[in-house]
Amino acid sequence: MARPLxxxxxxxxxxxxGLSRYIHDMCVAMRAEGHTVAVAGQRGAWxxxxxxxxxxxxxxxxxxxxxxxWKSAGAVAEYVKANxxxxxxxxxxxxxxxxxxxxxxxxxxxxxxYTVHLSxxxxxxxxxxxxxxxxxxxxxxxxxxxxxxEQARVPAxxxxxxxxxxxxxxxxxxxxxxxxxxxxxxxxGESDRVAVYVGRLDQRHPKNCPWLLxxxxxxxxxxxxxxxxxxxxxxxxxxxxxxIAGEGLGERVRLLGHQEPLSVYQAADVxxxxxxxxxxxxxxxxxxxxxxxxxxxxxxxxxxLIVEGVNGRATAVEHEAFVKxxxxxxxxxxxxxxxxxxxxxWIRERFTFQKQLKSTVELYEMLGR
Numbered sequence: 001m002a003r004p005l006x007x008x009x010x011x012x013x014x015x016x017x018g019l020s021r022y023i024h025d026m027c028v029a030m031r032a033e034g035h036t037v038a039v040a041g042q043r044g045a046w047x048x049x050x051x052x053x054x055x056x057x058x059x060x061x062x063x064x065x066x067x068x069x070w071k072s073a074g075a076v077a078e079y080v081k082a083n084x085x086x087x088x089x090x091x092x093x094x095x096x097x098x099x100x101x102x103x104x105x106x107x108x109x110x111x112x113x114y115t116v117h118l119s120x121x122x123x124x125x126x127x128x129x130x131x132x133x134x135x136x137x138x139x140x141x142x143x144x145x146x147x148x149x150e151q152a153r154v155p156a157x158x159x160x161x162x163x164x165x166x167x168x169x170x171x172x173x174x175x176x177x178x179x180x181x182x183x184x185x186x187x188x189g190e191s192d193r194v195a196v197y198v199g200r201l202d203q204r205h206p207k208n209c210p211w212l213l214x215x216x217x218x219x220x221x222x223x224x225x226x227x228x229x230x231x232x233x234x235x236x237x238x239x240x241x242x243x244i245a246g247e248g249l250g251e252r253v254r255l256l257g258h259q260e261p262l263s264v265y266q267a268a269d270v271x272x273x274x275x276x277x278x279x280x281x282x283x284x285x286x287x288x289x290x291x292x293x294x295x296x297x298x299x300x301x302x303x304x305l306i307v308e309g310v311n312g313r314a315t316a317v318e319h320e321a322f323v324k325x326x327x328x329x330x331x332x333x334x335x336x337x338x339x340x341x342x343x344x345x346w347i348r349e350r351f352t353f354q355k356q357l358k359s360t361v362e363l364y365e366m367l368g369r
Contacts, residue, residue: 004085004306005364006036010095012063015044016233016258017200018282019091019117020036020175022164023220024049028082030356031075036083040076041095045233062095073098077106086368089113093121096132117146117279118205119300133158138360140164143300159343160363163304164280165349165356168177169287173344175264186256191224193330196268198261201234208274208297209236211319213243215272215326216252226252226330229258231268265290269336270329274322275299289311289347293339295326297326305351311343 004014007030009023027037039050040058050057060075061068076098079085086105088110090096114134118143123131133154139145145161148154172178180190188194201209212228223351230240230253237242237255244253256264261283265271271287273296280301284294288305294312296302312331315321329336 004034005368006083007089008085009039009089010099011041011091013042014046014050016046020046020049027055028053049303053293062098064170069094069098073101073105074104080108080110081106085110087111087113087364091115091117093131096134100132109285113138113367116148118277119144119279122278123152131309136160138162141175141301141304143303146277160289161202161350162356162359164282165351165353166285166289167349167353168289171286173291176264182263186229188267193224194226194320195226195270195272195330196264197272198231201232201236205235208276209240211274211322212272213249213253213308215323216249218323218327228253229256231256231261232266233258251310265292267293272326276317285347285351289333291340293336293343295329297322301368311339311346
């Protein structure tokens, strides 16, 4: 290893979801290799993740308005000078603007690496002027790279493609014994057809979780019974619960709240991901690593993860097409079974966390020289 690095992450907050997981996992791994890391942002629903790991956290109002962001930039400038930061790694647009302003206020030139976690962002009107893609832009998928170059107009030589990866030992291939134990945990029958969703329950992103209830409603009461499990938390929980109660879907749909997802994947026949936008989908990679086929909308990450009809399927971001494909997959038990081994092999060969970590450290070293 070259000299130890000092990396400061700027994020909106420690909110529930894959972004917090990404920052947490990178910081823990970097610290284990002898580097210095810190995270700045507002405390959110998943702040416990950073506290349990003992990661340094700087409380800053990075979701705030102009005055809050100005104050945040001053605090970042002070931290950068005191800790000789090599790279400011930003997540979301406001933190990136704060990083740029901190350099100006502190009269420093710390390189800014901006990770695009969601592509297809609004870039019209004032949002074009408020979008700073850093000195280097990191994307996790080929679709996100194309969007950054073609739509965000970032020069190709300033874009780095480093896919997300999973700790394969944390996501073992599901055995029949694991499947039986997971189904028992959730009170599921062996013959039940089980579809799962893992992630934020939040239409603002949008995740399109109501589509999952539509799939359960369309299946009806025919046999085998369908069970749709939603693991996660977010502002849509009251709306989803109201629909489940109002439409009598309680036997078919369950909201599990926050769950460690391994047992959810192990209990399932298919993972459903109906997002309107993604940057990669770490959940998709985790599920596939266990041998779980995936049906997802064609958002960023699809071309890298899904081999159509081999380890999963993809549809347009269109309600009827997604519901139809989900019902087709759930009916075809043999077809789902055939996809399990290719799904696991695809991730284990191409998308490991060690590959992600190695490439990211190399990018930090290049920027921080």
